[in-house]
Amino acid sequence: MALLLRAEWVVPISGEPIRDGAVLTEGTDIVAVGPFEAIKKQASGDELLDLGRAIIMPGLVNAHSHVVYTVFRGLEDNMTLFGWLGACILGPSELLSKDDFLWSARLGCLEALRAGITCLADAAPLGRAVARAMSELGLRGIVFKEVFQGEGDVDSVLQAALREVRDIAREGHGLVRAGISPHAPYSNPPAFLKATLELAREEGLPISLHLAETKEELELFLERKGELATIADVLGLKVPRAVGKTPTEYLAKLGALGSDVLLAHCVHLLDQDIKLIADSGSAVAHCPKSNAKLGSGIARIPEMVSAGIKVGLGTDSAA
Ligand SMILES: [Zn+2]
Incomplete structure (x- = not known):
């Protein structure tokens, strides 16, 4: 017709x-x-x-989202990232069922469509729910299965992730491609990050990571001091010790940069970081509204664009 x-x-x-x-x-x-x-x-x-x-006009692309958290919007609007993650994401997540998260993802997809967005690069621990919501509403894009080693062993965590990757592809009905996201350089041990990258490349999966979102991340990697280092010590997280490198240099050394990698945020980059990202061909998802709300800082977008980095716009979580 x-x-x-x-x-x-x-x-x-x-x-x-x-x-x-x-x-x-x-x-x-x-x-x-x-x-x-x-x-x-x-x-x-x-x-x-x-x-x-x-x-x-053609639909817009949201280069970094987390639609499963849409219903958490408004819980707290006056916190920086790490307090906000605990109070507004991790705590409330305990109260929601898988079905609740599916409805939250559907709401996020509807809001995207209302804003003219037809394509998402979404990262979620519950990737299957996001793929289902996207395909039901006719959105296309990539759903990055978010992985954390936590207390598990590397193989069993990654095998479970791979099963969900297959579910994402199945639920996506040809509109959604699966990817994998080991979240951030500070939230997983280096051996797990390396194994995740190897698996992604064996399976031909695109990769996404949050990078250099806060100055605390830079402090953790350069000197192991600041709020994030304290949180890691108190919670006994198996995160990298002070490595005397920026988070970007650390990722580069692990082989985590490349043209198959989408980096979210990149607010606190030093000159050498911009060069490393540009040389690697990694793309950056700039999330100005999220960075402003959480007081994370202002990304050096003019310098990134001048260096030849591909920069897209993302909302980050709509919460
Ligand atoms: Zn994010």
């Missing part, structure tokens, strides 16, 4: 904006784009939907 869409502006991205433009569709395919008067000649008799004062 053919449908002719008309709007005051059509912005095709690959060409100049078109005033009084039209898009002719046939089923799920776009068959013609151009000025309304020209396109309507190809479409005689087809159904016309005139949107009036509107812009028709």
Whole structure:
């Protein structure tokens, strides 16, 4: 069934904006784009939907999201990252069932669509729920299964992750591709990070990591001091000891940078970090609203773009 869409502006991205433009569709395919008067000649008799004062353009891409946490929005709006993670994500997560998280993911996907977003790069411990919500609502993208070693042994944690990766692909119904995310350089031991990267590359899975989101992460890696070092010591987390390197240098040494890697945040980068990321071909998901809300800082986007790094925009969690 053919449908002719008309709007005051059509912005095709690959060409100049078109005033009084039209898009002719046939089923799920776009068959013609151009000025309304020209396109309507190809479409005689087809159904016309005139949107009036509107812009028709390709869907937006959200380069870093966590839609399962959408319902946690508003729990606390005056905390920095690590306090907020405990009070607004980890604590409340204990109260929700898998089904609750699925509904939260559906809400996140609906909000994305309302904002014109049609493609997500989402990271979630419950990747299967996100893939299901995305495919139900017609969103496409990548769901990165988030993995933490915790108290488990490397092999059993990664085998469970691989099973969920297969579930993500199945639930995604061709719209969603599975990836893997070992969360951040500070939240998993180096041996686990290395094993996760090896598995991802064996399986051809894209990788995502949070990197250099806070100055505390930089302090932990350079000198093992500051709030994150204290939290790691108090909780007895098996995280890297002071390595005398920035988090980016540490990841580079582990082989965790590359053109198959999407890095979220990258707020606290030194000059050498920007060079390492640029040389590796890793892409960066810039999340300005999240960085502002949590007081994390301002990313050096002009320098990253000048260095040739591909930078996309992300919301981070909508909570
Ligand atoms: Zn994130």
